[in-house]
Amino acid sequence: MKIAVDGMGGDNAPQEIIAGALLALDEYPDLEIRLYGRQEAMKPYLKEHDRLTIIDCTEVIEPEDDPVRSVKRKKDASMVRMAQAVKDGEADGCVSAGNTGALMAAGLFVVGRIAGVDRPALAPTLPTVDGKGFVMLDLGANAEARPEHLVQYAVMASIYAEKVRGISNPTVGLLNIGTEEKKGNELTKATYPLLREAPVNFIGNVESRELLNGVADVVVTDGFTGNIVLKTIEGTAMSLFSMIKDVFTSSAKTKISALLVKNELSGLKSMLDYSEYGGAALFGLKAPVIKAHGSSNANALFNAIRQTRTMIESDVAGTIHRTLKGDAEK
Incomplete structure (x- = not known):
């Protein structure tokens, strides 16, 4: 090879x-x-x-x-x-x-x-709190998408999740502002019924607040929305660790505490680092x-x-x- x-x-x-x-x-x-x-x-x-x-x-x-x-x-x-x-x-x-x-x-x-x-998609595996991770696409290859593109994304990512990540019958969620079928914009409303008929394990709409809880093994969206989600997750993680660092270096007492939990904090940082899962695949x-x-x-x-x-x-x-x-x- x-x-x-x-x-x-x-x-x-x-x-x-x-x-x-x-x-x-x-x-x-x-x-x-x-x-x-x-x-x-x-x-x-x-x-x-x-x-x-x-x-x-x-x-x-x-x-x-x-x-x-x-x-x-x-x-x-x-x-x-x-x-x-x-x-x-x-x-x-x-x-x-x-x-x-x-x-x-x-x-x-x-x-x-x-x-x-029709269009290749950029798809990294992002972290979840249980360490399992989930595949999300598109995260920037195409700013706009049509419903049929999102269906292709779901099919490609499901194959990847099964063959590379070892997940049997991976679940697929459509990123939306609510879980109800009729929620969302024209793109998500038109995509929902197509995903229901696609050869994937579609579980319906999922909200962004549930992504890191592992709500689905695969999450599909357009590249514009996906890239904003990715950078929000990255920025939140960096800001969170900066805040934690400030807390643990604010006094002699907290510096001693930091030494006691140093290994645990390093492990937490690794859990939030999606490069641990590999790179972003161009499907x-x-x-x-x-x-x-x-x-x-x-x-x-x-x-x-x-x-x-x-x-x-x-x-x-x-x-x-x-x-x-x-x-x-x-």
Whole structure:
């Protein structure tokens, strides 16, 4: 199994990206990694490994670059070369912690879309209080969506939840402002009956306040709403831990208390860190394309590679194609 990795993507590239790739090679004897990036920049962090191939690239897509224009113009960028390797069959899937928009463009224009998929969707696994997590999409690939798009999202994410996350008959919820069937805007009202007839375990509307309680294994919404929800969860978690830190450093007494619960607080922080579950998958493409968090450390990159490996092994893309094709033929 071969996975292509963008060695120059992310805030901590290339050091943490390379460290994560090496962790994955140590963990999985069946894995080969093709690492794309500027060789001179990566050289100080590289180690000899018979299953690691370095591909020197002269260009890098920066965070501030225009996504579509950079993918079309920077042909020798590490991210573009990585996606091209997947298209050419030199790799079975790919991972990048770089520019999200550019990775989506590379996935769509280079790797290619599965026949029958109208729009690919960005879907991370977000944390829940019980540690199980849930898949939510779309979180930003498409600002707007039609009812049929949300149905496809539900089908794709259900397949992923079952094959990659090991959840039997995963539940699917439609994000809404209330649980009643007639609640919501035109999009949710039109989507509800379609989801009821779709080949998924639809449980109805779910509210955002219940998401982290694990109300559903899969939650679908449009990309505009989903991205706002994601950033609200991220911002709330950061603010909460900042407040906790302020409390525990406010006096000598609280500093002593902080030492006593240090391990428990670290565990809580890990529970709220969705990079522990891997990266955000771009569903609807011909091969796994995973967006790791921009601030990924070695462990987060390892988790993203593990996730990609599982998607390849369980043939998620192929199952999505067969399911949607069969549904269209009915």
